[in-house]
Amino acid sequence: MNTNRLSKKIETILNHQVTKEAEAAQIYLSYGCWADSEGYGGIANYLFRHSQEERDHMMKVMQYIMERGGTAKIDAVKAPPANPKNLQDCFEKTFKHEVDNTNAIYEIVNLAHEEKDWATYNFAQWFVKEQIEEEKLVLELLDKLKIAGGPKASDESLLNLDTQLGKEPDSVSLAREANTENPE
Known part of the structure; x- marks a missing residue:
């Protein structure tokens, strides 16, 4: 008896999303390593925390596929892009x-x-809401960097931004802890 409640197309697109979330985790991890090598320990910590969040998203999709009777597939991920030129x-x-x-x-x-x-x-829908938050978070980083001077920010401004991001609490909720009563 076939117990898979996902169509082939849905299972395929969800497995594609598993890979995208894994690639996102690698990008944040890579950028975190870059930030650390540039002396931005606070920003590196921020990026490392978001790498973990992306891995949690990957697990959430995998768990859903399996709960619906599908088969989660792990594909190879692309190498992260080249290191950024600067924080901007x-x-x-x-x-x-x-x-x-x-x-x-x-x-x-x-x-x-x-x-x-x-x-x-x-x-x-949980992911739709999550992406609104993710985009807003990065836009706020761009705004903070703009206020600090953008690509021409002073070392003092960048140190302040780095320190501020390093002190932010690990407020990232884990996807696996989300449920209908507490969707966040």
Whole structure:
């Protein structure tokens, strides 16, 4: 008896998202290593925390696939892009990556709607909300950097930004802890 409640297309697109989340984790990890090598320990810590969040997102998608009777597949991930030139470049590339991930989530939502797979449609709504938060977070980083002077920020301003980000609490909620009563 076939117990898979996911269509082939839905299972494929969800497995593609597993890979995208793994790649996102690698990008944040790579940029964190770059930031640390540039002396930005606080920013590195911030990026490392977000790498873990992306891994949690990957696990959330994998768990959903398996709960619906599908088969989660682990594919190879692309190497992270080249190191950023500076913090402005780092945050801009991070924002571009988050927008790309948002668009991938929208593809899942659209396909689930098209197929009337309301379970997957509902599941994907958590990610829609999460991506709003992710994009906002990176936009706030870009705003802070702009106030500090952008690409021409003084060393003192960059030290202040680095210190501020390093002191932020680990407020990133874990995806695996989200449920209908506490979706965050």
